[in-house]
Amino acid sequence: MQRASVQSTSPLSTEDSRWLTLNLVAWTDEEGKSRTWEMIARKTKSKTGVDAVFMLALLRLPETSDGKVVPWTILVEQFRPPIGTYVVEFPAGLVDEEDKSAEDAAIRELYEETGFKASKVLKTSSALASSPAMSSSRTKLVSLQVDLTAEDVDERGNVRLPKQNLDEGEHITRRIVRLDTLKDVLDEYEQSGFIIETRLYAFAVGYSLLSEL
Amino acid sequence: MQRASVQSTSPLSTEDSRWLTLNLVAWTDEEGKSRTWEMIARKTKSKTGVDAVFMLALLRLPETSDGKVVPWTILVEQFRPPIGTYVVEFPAGLVDEEDKSAEDAAIRELYEETGFKASKVLKTSSALASSPAMSSSRTKLVSLQVDLTAEDVDERGNVRLPKQNLDEGEHITRRIVRLDTLKDVLDEYEQSGFIIETRLYAFAVGYSLLSEL
Incomplete structure (x- = not known):
């Protein structure tokens, strides 16, 4: 490859x-x-009023021995021709004609891109303006809960990645990240030549801001 | 009007x-x-390698009597023809040919759009991909500190808004927001018919996530 x-x-x-x-x-x-x-x-036109969705998938790992719950999420890496290099992003996708809702599109795209099945829709945003200075695109952020079982985690505590369901010619790499390390992970990505997608970066800045101030 | x-x-x-x-x-x-x-x-081409900047302006208010420091930021509202309605966003703008750096552009645009003068550049992100599925646009997030004095705050504790320096025909409304109320403020905007820009929303979700989990 x-x-x-x-x-x-x-x-x-x-x-x-x-x-x-x-x-x-x-x-x-x-x-x-x-x-x-x-x-x-x-x-392209969808019936849902938005062109696309992006997903904050919150993995619920089986309880650890110390009873702590640490939120993890899923990022994807792929080559983006408009940018000309590999970009790290939240999972995302266009809303298809068959999708009855933004949530349907989010669950479908998460499954296709990452292989993870959503257990629950936690929240759906209103229609957001992706790039209001130059595009009519509207998108929704769908927050999804993904429940994992003990079988989904190996003996070292790492999450086993399920089979993806990509379209022909799609190449997407997945990365499971603990939210409290997200900012550091994005710094590593940057140092290894990736470009970070803006919404993901803005989320990470917001998430880490309280501890930085 | x-x-x-x-x-x-x-x-x-x-x-x-x-x-x-x-x-x-x-x-x-x-x-x-x-x-x-x-x-x-x-x-348009800039010498800085990015097309545009957006700004997280952190206002440093004069110390309150109880010694607490609460972070505040600045949002802007404007009509966006591609979306066809009013959008609430972080202050943002294109990098001009005269701007020597992303920081220069950020300080200039913050002053033009909001009237606030940055006291300090806190951090500049790497070049981020704004909309990697459809655009080559690269943007940087510049975090700026704005120091206020006692004269900038009225007797009710509200920040006095300085004179804007808008281009002819530009109409931008400013809003000073305490970060710990940002999510609620965005909900209010949505209810009154505004569209929220995606990066701002993603930041707010990240900022409020810890308390929601």
């Missing part, structure tokens, strides 16, 4: 594109003045 | 666009197979 790489980048017309379209928005500002703004939109 | 609104949206060709371009990336996957991917890129 080799590392993926970008060969070339060339302009694409909106008529020839399958997924994305470049648009001009005509809008009226707060003073009643007519203005324009350039934006990108997805050609 | 009226509310801004979208009048219409129409396709735009890459040749006619000033800010954004639609591209096709030719790439080689992990199995050596040639593939393509659609993506958006900004036409």
Whole structure:
């Protein structure tokens, strides 16, 4: 298995594109003045009102002998052609036409990308603006609980990774991370040449901020 | 002053666009197979290696009588034509050609959008991938400390908002928020019809997660 790489980048017309379209928005500002703004939109449409979901999966490990519960989560690594390198992210995906809800899409995508089956939907956010300066994309954060049993953990305390259910040609690497080490793990990723996805980084900063202040 | 609104949206060709371009990336996957991917890129280029910055501004209020230090931050609200409504976000902006660094851009944009002058750069992230499935955009999170004096706080303990330095036609509303109420404030925004930007939401989830678990 080799590392993926970008060969070339060339302009694409909106008529020839399958997924994305470049648009001009005509809008009226707060003073009643007519203005324009350039934006990108997805050609795909879902019935759920959002284009995509990303998942905070909280693994519930079998209770340890000292009775402590430490939250763990799942990250994914993959080559992202627009960035031209490997990116570490929360699991995420587009909402398909068949998905009846954001939660359905989140559970399906988590299973496909990581092999883990969600036990419970903990919370679903409202529709969030992913990149409001340039895109109409709306996304939801779905927090999922994944219950593990003693068989899912090996004798050294590491979580056994289940079989993934990837599409043809998809290559996604999984990483199980204790939340209290997330910031350090992201620093390691950065030092080994990965790019960190912004929402994951913002989450990690928020999570670690209390202890840093 | 009226509310801004979208009048219409129409396709735009890459040749006619000033800010954004639609591209096709030719790439080689992990199995050596040639593939393509659609993506958006900004036409603007900065010398800093990132397109944009967003800012976590931590206000340092004069010490209260009980000696407690509570962190506060600054949010901004503005109409975002790609989303078609008002969005609440961290202060943010594009890196200009004149900006020598991401920190320069962050300090300048914070001053322009909010009127607050940064006292200190606390931390700058690596280049993060804003939307790696569809955009080449890279952004940095710059954490800034803003020191306030007794004159910046009124007799009721509220922070006096300084004069903004907005571009012509820009309309940005500021909101000072205690971090331990951020999640509740975002819920209120949502209930009053605002859309929340994803990175801000992810930060708030991370910040409040410890207390929720």
